[in-house]
Structure formats: C-alpha cells, structure tokens
Amino acid sequence: MSFNVIDTEKQDWARGWAALKKFTECELHARVPYGHKEGAYPLGQWVAEQRRAYGxxxxxxxxxxxxxxxxxxxxxxxxxxxxxxxxxxAYHEEHWTLCAPRTATALDRPIGQWLSNLRRPGALDDHPEWEAALQAVDEDWNPQWPAGWQRHFAALRELVRDEEGPAEVLPGFTVHGMDVGKWLAKQRKPEVWAALADGQRERLEAVDVAPLAPEPETPAKPSTATVSAFERGVAALTQYKARTGSVTVPRSHVETVAIDGQEHAVKLGVFLSNTKTRRAKLTADRLQALAALGLEWAA
Structure with missing residues (x-):
C-alpha cells in the first residue's frame, strides 16, 4: 500500500495566485473588490485573507x-x-501651498476637501508617516492660523521671491483670484499686525514686510457740546456786569460772548426778563447762579 500526501493549502494558494494574475493582466491593477469572483473562484475573499495573513x-x-x-x-x-x-x-506646484480651498481639485481629485479632512484634530494620529509626507511638500500645510491667510501669503511670497528689498504690491494685484495687494495693505495696518500670531509676523518679516507707522494722534477738537440758552445768558450777564458793574440791562440789549471758542449773540435784556417771569420753575442751582451775580429776585 502506498500513500500520496497532497498539500491542499498550497494548492489553494496557487489557485488564488493564478486567479489574481489573470485579474491583473486584464485590469492592470491588483485592487480586487471583496465580492469579486474570477470565474467561480472567490478572488476578492482570497485577496482579503492574504492581507490579513500579511498583517x-x-x-x-x-x-x-x-x-x-x-x-x-x-x-x-x-x-x-x-x-x-x-x-x-500637482496643486502645490501651481499654487505654492497646500492650504487649498475645499472646492479645489487637482488631477481630477477633490484635493481641497481631502486636505481639509486631514487637518481635522486627530486625523493623522495613527499615520505619522502621512503627516511627514505632507510636511515634506509644504511645511505650512496645516498652519495654526486660517488656511485663507496662508494662501494669500504663499502668493505674496512667490511674487516677491526674486525682488531685492521690500516689493510694492498694490491693491488690485490679483493672483489666483485673490487680491494680494489689498490683503497685504490690511496686514500692515498697526492694529491688524498686532493681532497676528508670532508665526504670521515672522513669515511676513521674512519677505521684508513691516507694519505701517502708527498715525499721529489728532489734536483734540474744541468742544462742540451744545451750550444751553441759560448758560449763554449767565455767561453774557457775567461779562456785562464785569464791564459795566451793573446787572440792570436794557430789554433791547444784545451781548456778544465767546464760549469754548465760539461767539454767541445773546439777547440779554430779553433773557433776564423771561427768566424772572419763569423763576418759579428754575432749579435751585440756577437760582443760586443768578443770585450770585446780584439779581435780588433770584435770592
């Protein structure tokens, strides 16, 4: 009696390999869907098992x-x-940054959305090699500041790359649909510059961008607060008394008085007559101010 030992596992692996070879010759790749069968052979399941065994x-x-x-x-x-x-x-080669807007595409791929997904917190925790690959293309692919800011800076950096000294990029100068000149003018404003992160200022300074000097403080303008009719009347009476030594004013007299740099023509006689008539309605402070000038009826 003789025995012939058959290695069924080895034969099954050989059938799977042959089926995969046939698939790759036809499809030009080895990415077999899990449910795919090559003839009657469950090639997709076999490939998945090979990945499991390899891992x-x-x-x-x-x-x-x-x-x-x-x-x-x-x-x-x-x-x-x-x-x-x-x-x-490919996107970086054309736009000089990986901070693409979400709608950006390259090589028919939605590269903007893909990069946005990878910038989410924790997205690359299990793939440090992926992050290293992205940083090798653009070290600022995932900045601490808005991606839009980085896109504008990348365009500015490319514009001034071969310039000696500060380059003049005026508002209206557009690159890839971005008004880089307008953006740059905004960054140089003292209040905007102060609000930038240290890394943002460092990058701008590296391309010879400096903030504008603060505008000199404008002198305080003379007060334009409205002076009440009563205050004008008291000021006019004070001036009239200082000049004449009397508080008896003809009804038709007009006294011109300067208050906070502005001249006021006060009908002083009429003011005193009307104020005396309405003295019952005056506050204690106003009556006291009139009495201090020597008007007995206000005492």
Whole structure:
C-alpha cells in the first residue's frame, strides 16, 4: 500500500495566485473588490485573507514577494493616500501651498476637501508617516492660523521671491483670484499686525514686510457740546456786569460772548426778563447762579 500526501493549502494558494494574475493582466491593477469572483473562484475573499495573513505576520516572504510582483496593495488606505498625495503635489506646484480651498481639485481629485479632512484634530494620529509626507511638500500645510491667510501669503511670497528689498504690491494685484495687494495693505495696518500670531509676523518679516507707522494722534477738537440758552445768558450777564458793574440791562440789549471758542449773540435784556417771569420753575442751582451775580429776585 502506498500513500500520496497532497498539500491542499498550497494548492489553494496557487489557485488564488493564478486567479489574481489573470485579474491583473486584464485590469492592470491588483485592487480586487471583496465580492469579486474570477470565474467561480472567490478572488476578492482570497485577496482579503492574504492581507490579513500579511498583517498578522503569518505569510512567508516568498509568497509576499510573489504577490507584490503582481501589484498587491497591502493597505488600500496607504494607496489612496499616495494617489491623493500626487494630486496635492500637482496643486502645490501651481499654487505654492497646500492650504487649498475645499472646492479645489487637482488631477481630477477633490484635493481641497481631502486636505481639509486631514487637518481635522486627530486625523493623522495613527499615520505619522502621512503627516511627514505632507510636511515634506509644504511645511505650512496645516498652519495654526486660517488656511485663507496662508494662501494669500504663499502668493505674496512667490511674487516677491526674486525682488531685492521690500516689493510694492498694490491693491488690485490679483493672483489666483485673490487680491494680494489689498490683503497685504490690511496686514500692515498697526492694529491688524498686532493681532497676528508670532508665526504670521515672522513669515511676513521674512519677505521684508513691516507694519505701517502708527498715525499721529489728532489734536483734540474744541468742544462742540451744545451750550444751553441759560448758560449763554449767565455767561453774557457775567461779562456785562464785569464791564459795566451793573446787572440792570436794557430789554433791547444784545451781548456778544465767546464760549469754548465760539461767539454767541445773546439777547440779554430779553433773557433776564423771561427768566424772572419763569423763576418759579428754575432749579435751585440756577437760582443760586443768578443770585450770585446780584439779581435780588433770584435770592
């Protein structure tokens, strides 16, 4: 009696490899959907099992190398990242920054939304190698300040790259739809400059941008507060008494008096007559002011 030992596991792996080879020759890649069957063979499930075995360290180096020659992708997430990274590099080459608006696309990929998702807190905690790859393209891909500010700065930096000394970028100078000149003028305002983060000021200073000098304080203008008719009358009577020594004023007399740099023509006689008539309605302070000038009826 003789026995023929058959290694069924080895035969099954060989069938899976052959099915994957056929798939890659037809599709030109090895990204097999989980439910895909190559003929009657469940190739998608077999590929998923190979990834599991590889990740668990249960696959021999020979098998891993044979699969890799067919283009085997051990991590679909890593592959998608690399594809998007190539699109990000294309965007950076044209726009000089990875702080793309969410609507931005490159190589037919929604690169703006992809980068925005990666900038969310904790998004790259499990993938430090991804963050390092992005920083290698643009060290300011995820700034501490708004992405819009970084886009404007990147455009400004490119504009003045070959300039010697401070470059003049006037409002109205537009790059990629951004008015870089208007943005720069705003950054130089003393109150805006003071509100910038240290890193923002450092980057502006690196391209010879400095804040504008504070505007000199304007002298205080003479008070334009409204002077009441009573105050004008008291001032006119004070001036009249100082000049004549009397508080007896003809009814038709007009006294011109200067208050806070402005001249007022006060009908002093009429003022005194009307005030005496309405003395019952005057406050104690006003009666006291009139009495102090020598008007007996106000005492």
């Amino acid at each position: 668990a360290g249960q696959m021999s180096g020979l098998r891993a190398r044979r699969l890799e020659k067919l283009g085997m992708v051990w991590s679909l997430a890593d592959e998608r990242f690399q594809e998007n990274l190539q699109a990000a590099k």
